[in-house]
Each structure stands twice: as C-alpha cells, then as structure tokens.
Amino acid sequence: MQSPTMTLRSPAKAVVNQEAERHWRGGIAHALAGRWKDAEKAYARATKIAPGESLYWVNLGQARRKLGDLDGANAAVEAALRVAPGDTLATQLRVALRMERHRYEDAVDDARRVAHLPGADHTAWFEYGQALEQADRHLEAISALLQSVARKPDYFEPYPIMCNAFARLAMNVEGLECIRTALALHPGWGSGLVGAIYHSLQACDWSLLKADLAALDEVIAKPDPQAYVPFMFLSAGVDAAIQRRIFTEFASNNFGKIDAMPPVLPADRPAGERLRIGYLSNDYHNHATSMLIARVFELHDRDRFETRLYSYGRDDGSALRRRIEASGDAFIDVSGLSDRETAQRIRADRIDVLIDLKGFTLNARTRVMAMRPAPIQVAYLGFPATMGAPFIDYAIVDPVVLPPEKADEFTERLAWLPDSYQANDRLRPVATMPGRADVGLPESGFVFCSFNQTYKIRPDVFDVWCRLLASTPGSVLWQLSDNEASKANLRREAQARGIDPDRLIFAPPVQPEHNLARIGLADLFLDTLPINAHTTASDALWVGVPLVTCRGNSFVGRVAASLLHAVGLPELVTDSLEDYESLARSIAGDPTRHAALKAHLRAARETAPLFDSLRTTRALEDLYLRMASRWRAGLPPDHLHAQRPSDAATLCGDASA
Numbered sequence: 001m002q003s004p005t006m007t008l009r010s011p012a013k014a015v016v017n018q019e020a021e022r023h024w025r026g027g028i029a030h031a032l033a034g035r036w037k038d039a040e041k042a043y044a045r046a047t048k049i050a051p052g053e054s055l056y057w058v059n060l061g062q063a064r065r066k067l068g069d070l071d072g073a074n075a076a077v078e079a080a081l082r083v084a085p086g087d088t089l090a091t092q093l094r095v096a097l098r099m100e101r102h103r104y105e106d107a108v109d110d111a112r113r114v115a116h117l118p119g120a121d122h123t124a125w126f127e128y129g130q131a132l133e134q135a136d137r138h139l140e141a142i143s144a145l146l147q148s149v150a151r152k153p154d155y156f157e158p159y160p161i162m163c164n165a166f167a168r169l170a171m172n173v174e175g176l177e178c179i180r181t182a183l184a185l186h187p188g189w190g191s192g193l194v195g196a197i198y199h200s201l202q203a204c205d206w207s208l209l210k211a212d213l214a215a216l217d218e219v220i221a222k223p224d225p226q227a228y229v230p231f232m233f234l235s236a237g238v239d240a241a242i243q244r245r246i247f248t249e250f251a252s253n254n255f256g257k258i259d260a261m262p263p264v265l266p267a268d269r270p271a272g273e274r275l276r277i278g279y280l281s282n283d284y285h286n287h288a289t290s291m292l293i294a295r296v297f298e299l300h301d302r303d304r305f306e307t308r309l310y311s312y313g314r315d316d317g318s319a320l321r322r323r324i325e326a327s328g329d330a331f332i333d334v335s336g337l338s339d340r341e342t343a344q345r346i347r348a349d350r351i352d353v354l355i356d357l358k359g360f361t362l363n364a365r366t367r368v369m370a371m372r373p374a375p376i377q378v379a380y381l382g383f384p385a386t387m388g389a390p391f392i393d394y395a396i397v398d399p400v401v402l403p404p405e406k407a408d409e410f411t412e413r414l415a416w417l418p419d420s421y422q423a424n425d426r427l428r429p430v431a432t433m434p435g436r437a438d439v440g441l442p443e444s445g446f447v448f449c450s451f452n453q454t455y456k457i458r459p460d461v462f463d464v465w466c467r468l469l470a471s472t473p474g475s476v477l478w479q480l481s482d483n484e485a486s487k488a489n490l491r492r493e494a495q496a497r498g499i500d501p502d503r504l505i506f507a508p509p510v511q512p513e514h515n516l517a518r519i520g521l522a523d524l525f526l527d528t529l530p531i532n533a534h535t536t537a538s539d540a541l542w543v544g545v546p547l548v549t550c551r552g553n554s555f556v557g558r559v560a561a562s563l564l565h566a567v568g569l570p571e572l573v574t575d576s577l578e579d580y581e582s583l584a585r586s587i588a589g590d591p592t593r594h595a596a597l598k599a600h601l602r603a604a605r606e607t608a609p610l611f612d613s614l615r616t617t618r619a620l621e622d623l624y625l626r627m628a629s630r631w632r633a634g635l636p637p638d639h640l641h642a643q644r645p646s647d648a649a650t651l652c653g654d655a656s657a
Contacts, residue, residue, distance in 0.1 A: 026042040027059060040064055043060035058077070061076035070340075074097055091110050092114055104135035108137070112128055176199045190216065194216065194235070203454070204485070216236055234384070244386050244408075250388065251389035263372070277353050278308045279357055282364065285318055286316055286511070288535035295426055296423045296425075305621060308330045310346065311333050354374035359383020381421070384559060395410050398416055398419065416639075418642040420609065426611060430516045431514045440507075449522030454490075456533075461577070470498065471585055472589065524548065525545050526548060546598065549580070566608060569597070626640050
C-alpha cells in the first residue's frame with residue numbers, strides 16, 4: 001500500500017504564513033535525509049503556527065508513522081481531514097495507517113473514495129483492489145484491479161494480486177493466466193515462475209511444468225537474489241541446500257533492515273518465576289495448525305509455565321476457536337495492532353520463549369519476530385523448512401524429518417523432539433462414518449486414497465497411481481479437490497494413461513470432523529512427493545488407514561516418514577518411487593497384510609507416541625526449559641538433542657483422552 005511520504009508542493013492558501021512554511025520546508029529537508037525525529041518536530045511547529053493547513057498535518061502524520069507512532073499519526077490525519085474533508089493525501093495516508101494495523105475493512109472505504117475521484121489513476125485503483133483483497137473480498141478486488149489495468153495495461157503490480165484473488169475463489173485457470181501475464185511483463189521474474197509452477201500444480205495442469213522448472217533452475221543459478229514466495233517455492237521440489245539459500249536471501253531482503261528492540265538480559269527475569277511461553281499465530285480457528293496443537297495448549301504444566309496465545313487471525317466462531325481461547329493463561333487478540341505494537345505488547349508481557357507457528361506462510365507477520373520482542377525465538381509446526389532468519393534462534397524438528405547429520409539444511413539451531421515433531425490432538429472430534437455410497441464410492445473394491453492438496457501431485461507420482469489402479473481390479477482413486485480445473489485435468493491425464501476417468505472419485509472440502517470420518521472408508525493412503533502429506537497423513541493414521549510414503553530430499557518431503565516411525569510402521573517408508581509402487585501394490589493385493597496394518601493402527605491410537613498429546617507436551621516443555629537454561633547462563637543457542645520424556649509423561653496422564 002503506497003502512501004504519501006512527503007510533498008514539495010506549496011500550501012494551497014493564498015496567504016502563506018512564512019514562519020510556518022519555513023518550519024515545514026525544514027521538515028521536508030529532514031525527511032529527505034531520513035531524520036524523521038527532526039522532521040516530526042519541524043512539522044509539529046508548522047501545524048502549531050498554521051493549524052488550518054492540511055498539508056502540514058499530513059506530513060506530520062507521515063513522520064509519526066515513520067517513527068512508529070501510529071496513534072499520533074492517526075491524530076494528525078484526522079486533524080488534516082477536519083481542516084480539509086476529503087483531502088486526497090490525508091485519505092491515502094489514513095488508508096496506509098489502517099493497512100499497517102491490518103484493519104483492512106476500515107481501509108476499504110477510504111481507498112474506494114480515492115479510486116472514485118475524477119481522474120483517479122491506475123495506482124489508486126490498485127490500492128483499492130489491494131485493500132479489498134486483504135479484506136478477503138476477492139471478487140470485488142478483482143473488479144478493482146481490472147480497473148487498474150484498464151487504465152494502464154502494462155502495469156505489473158495488479159496481476160499477482162489478481163492471481164491470488166482468483167486462486168482463493170478456486171478459479172485456478174484465471175489465476176494462472178494472471179501470473180503468466182505478469183511473467184510476460186517481467187521475463188525472468190523468479191517469483192512469477194514459482195507462482196506459475198504452484199498454480200499450475202493446483203490446477204493439475206502439467207503442460208508447461210517441465211519448461212517452468214527448467215526456467216526456474218536457470219534463474220536460481222544466477223547470483224541475483226530474487227523475492228521468491230517461500231511457501232510456493234517449496235512446491236518446486238528443490239534440494240534443501242537451495243531452499244536454505246533462497247530463504248536466507250528472502251529473510252535478509254525483507255526483514256534485514258527492521259530495527260530490533262533492545263535485548264532482554266537474564267537479569268531482567270528473576271529466577272523462580274514460571275517460564276513465560278508465547279505462541280504467535282494467524283491460525284487459531286479451523287485450520288490444520290490449530291487442529292494439531294490445541295491439546296498441547298491445554299496440557300501445559302501451569303505450575304511451571306505461563307502460556308499466552310497471540311492471535312492476529314479471524315474468529316470463525318468455531319468450537320475449536322472457543323477451545324483455544326480458553327486453553328492458555330491468556331488469549332490476546334492483536335489483529336488490530338501494527339507489527340511494532342504487537343511486538344511491544346509481547347515485550348510488555350515479559351515473554352521468555354516466543355514460538356512462531358506460521359513461518360513463511362499465508363498472512364504471516366514475520367516482522368513481529370524480526371523486532372525481537374522475546375529473548376528466545378522459535379519456529380515450530382507451521383513452515384516445513386528453514387526460515388534462514390537470524391532472529392529465529394531454534395527450529396523444533398525430529399530425527400526423521402531432520403536427521404542430525406543434515407542439520408546444515410537449516411540456519412537455526414535445532415531442537416529435536418524424541419518422536420515426531422508433529423503434535424496431535426487426541427480430543428479431535430470425529431463424526432459418524434458415512435456409508436461408501438454417501439461419499440460417491442462404489443460399494444466394493446479397493447480404495448486408494450490421497451487427500452493431499454492438488455499442488456502436491458506430480459506427473460511421476462500420478463503415473464504410479466494409475467499403474468496401481470491398472471494392477472488392482474475394481475479399485476478406485478479417491479482424491480480431495482477444491483477446484484474444477486484439477487478434476488478435469490486429472491480425468492484427462494488418467495485417460496491418457498489408459499485408466500477410465502470414472503475410477504477417479506473426488507471429495508469436496510468438508511468440516512474437519514466429517515473429513516476424519518470419511519477418510520476411514522479408504523483402504524490405503526498414497527502419499528505425494530516431493531511434498532508429503534502432513535496433517536492429512538496423521539488424520540489417516542488416526543482413523544486406521546495405512547499410508548505408504550517415499551522419503552524426499554528435504555523436511556517437507558520427510559514428514560510422512562516421521563509420522564510412520566512415530567506410529568510404529570517404519571516399514572511403510574520407501575526411498576524410491578519404484579519401491580513405493582511395489583509396496584503399495586503388495587499391500588493392496590494381500591488382504592491379510594492389509595488387515596494386520598489396520599489392526600496395528602487401531603492399537604496405536606492408545607500406545608503410539610504420535611498420538612500421545614501429553615508426551616509431546618512434556619517433550620516440548622523440556623526443550624523450552626533447556627533453551628531458557630542456556631540463555632540464563634549467558635550461552636548462545638545451540639543444538640538440543642532429543643531426550644526421552646519421563647515414564648510419567650504417557651497417555652495415562654491425559655485423563656481426558
């Protein structure tokens with residue numbers, strides 16, 4: 001969101017107060033030199049002498065914004081609008097202030113006014129569209145952004161935003177067209193290539209995948225750092241070493257110049273106090289992260305830990321949201337605060353260990369972490385790769401997703417949980433299992449299942465799936481799909497491989513408890529590569545569906561292996577697609593072996609570490625205490641190897657299980 005930084009036009013009044021203008025021009029000079037404190041003082045003098053000049057108030061507001069005083073900036077903007085109602089510069093600055101505080105709905109009306117002014121240019125319509133998109137008003141955002149490009153067809157900025165808006169509406173073909181247009185305007189744009197790969201995969205349109213991956217390889221090989229979108233970049237399937245380089249560059253370019261808060265010293269935290277743990281997330285609602293970690297919040301030892309949950313996401317009104325709100329010592333909604341104000345709140349709460357549950361995923365507020373509000377900062381659960389950021393001290397992993405000999409895949413110091421890194425919630429509700437006909441499955445026949453998001457499906461994996469269908473008479477492939485393009489393309493790809501498209505059954509998105517219930521109808525879950533199933537994999541194992549996986553070349557491709565080890569089925573982990581196919585075919589053709597695997601999983605619900613919420617919680621607490629112990633001793637972060645929890649930390653201690 002653009003905003004006025006300063007202006008050199010003279011005040012509009014016919015008679016200008018010379019002393020006020022002298023102070024104002026002095027403020028301009030200070031602002032141009034980056035001396036914002038001096039600029040703020042000069043502008044304030046100008047407004048005191050000539051309070052009726054809106055321009056002085058606007059510049060004062062911008063100076064205060066630069067200094068992080070958003071309340072003061074807003075007061076100056078409101079003063080400008082009282083003097084000159086509807087002033088364009090003041091209105092634009094108010095939009096920028098509201099966007100900075102993530103008050104997107106509040107920003108929309110002002111942005112609309114500016115866009116509808118006579119002579120409004122392409123940038124005004126772009127900013128209006130950007131505000132609408134941030135407010136999750138995707139159709140309106142597309143309409144506004146189309147107005148922007150209508151005024152300037154070669155204007156690059158609207159196309160990536162339109163792509164995201166179309167994608168959020170499951171209009172993947174249209175979104176892909178937008179990102180292709182952006183690439184045509186900006187050839188060699190690395191982030192655009194990543195976006196094209198990601199959105200092509202979402203639509204299961206593999207026609208240009210090979211060419212896009214080759215083009216991306218060429219761009220990656222160049223020394224010029226580019227602003228890749230990290231989560232989408234994972235879909236390219238590159239090696240962990242390249243991920244580390246790209247994400248380190250991303251962190252440096254986007255957060256390297258953010259001023260950190262003064263460090264917290266061990267002397268500031270008296271010994272004997274409960275360790276204060278903060279969890280920062282956008283996802284405290286019906287989201288995969290919350291579905292995994294909710295029970296951990298509830299099981300923290302309140303005698304030793306004080307836990308605070310900082311939320312900057314939406315309240316969806318769900319039972320899970322209400323449960324999470326009640327799970328810690330405090331639930332703090334910071335969605336209306338700026339990043340700086342959020343960091344200040346965390347610092348005021350004296351948090352010792354701050355856990356970022358988002359990483360580089362959608363709507364993350366990584367700037368808060370970059371400001372260093374806590375002395376110990378940790379990445380956990382949300383982003384399956386290194387963040388490459390110096391302000392993240394530790395990443396929580398396990399010995400399978402990140403073996404000690406592969407520690408250099410991450411820039412963070414590693415804190416290994418002894419079993420799987422993935423927390424699980426034993427109290428997640430499961431609806432009544434439907435009948436096969438209720439979900440579109442045939443009444444008989446083996447059901448191969450893959451409920452991964454469609455961007456994880458690659459042609460080589462789909463080749464394997466089709467060969468499994470061909471070798472297993474009467475079988476079907478049951479898949480999750482939330483967009484029509486992927487269904488049409490997968491049916492076409494199946495037919496090209498000699499498989500009747502009707503043997504592909506598609507499942508629409510449903511509420512989590514119903515999704516868990518229906519997955520139980522599947523016979524064998526087929527994993528994807530280079531990105532594995534994550535939450536969906538543990539869902540399948542929880543309801544007794546065996547899973548076959550192939551170990552990948554980075555954290556994101558080793559998650560299912562971790563889950564299978566923690567549920568006692570390491571034999572279902574393979575290291576090549578050939579072995580993956582052979583194993584899946586063997587299980588599908590051996591009813592006795594298949595029944596034994598399902599029986600193992602039924603027993604594992606009560607015995608396996610993967611589903612032991614209390615065991616995971618105590619292991620996490622052990623890591624937090626060891627991190628704090630090093631800090632209090634004046635030692636820098638270092639790798640923390642796995643320690644087994646005590647015998648007391650077992651399922652039997654979770655009375656609600």
